Amino acid sequence: MHYLIYVSSASYLLEDAELKDILGKSRTNNAMVDVTGMLLYKNGSFMQVLEGEADTVTKTFARISEDKRHSGIIVLCEEKAESRIFQGWSMGFQTLTPGDVKDIPEFAEFKNGRFTDPSIVENPHVAVKLLKTFYQ
Secondary structure (H helix, E strand, C coil): CEEEEEEEEECCCCCHHHHHHHHHHHHHHHHHHCCEEEEEEECCEEEEEEEECHHHHHHHHHHHHCCCCEEEEEEEEEEECCCCCCCCCCCEEEECCHHHHCCCHHHCCCCCCCCCCHHHHCCHHHHHHHHHHHHC
16 A cells, blocks of 8 residues: 655635535546545645555556646655555545634644645644544
8 A cells, every 4th residue: 555645736716616526526536546535625725645556646646746726746755554544535525724723733833824834844744644633
């Protein structure tokens, strides 16, 4: 098993309908290739984890990287894993507000910021914890 976590900046603020469209297509595409994961959106930025076989994750990420709705992609970590964290989720999704992270101490510095904030980019373990928090 393999996973990859990245952050990026939206090219523009996306409306709920666009986010639902992204989610629907992600779920369909990921289910066909056995990729699971979670997508978070906050203040015009994305954080996503993809998990599956290494080749498949690499190809899925390459396709996502070509999407013009985001730029400034930063891979936070890419590693082997013993098992899936997001088992059964072709793609989980959450739009975050500052209130969603206000009670989580690790996110105090970033709560009004974006996922591309240095407090996350320089500490990938924070991204893993955030993704797991909203999975549970």
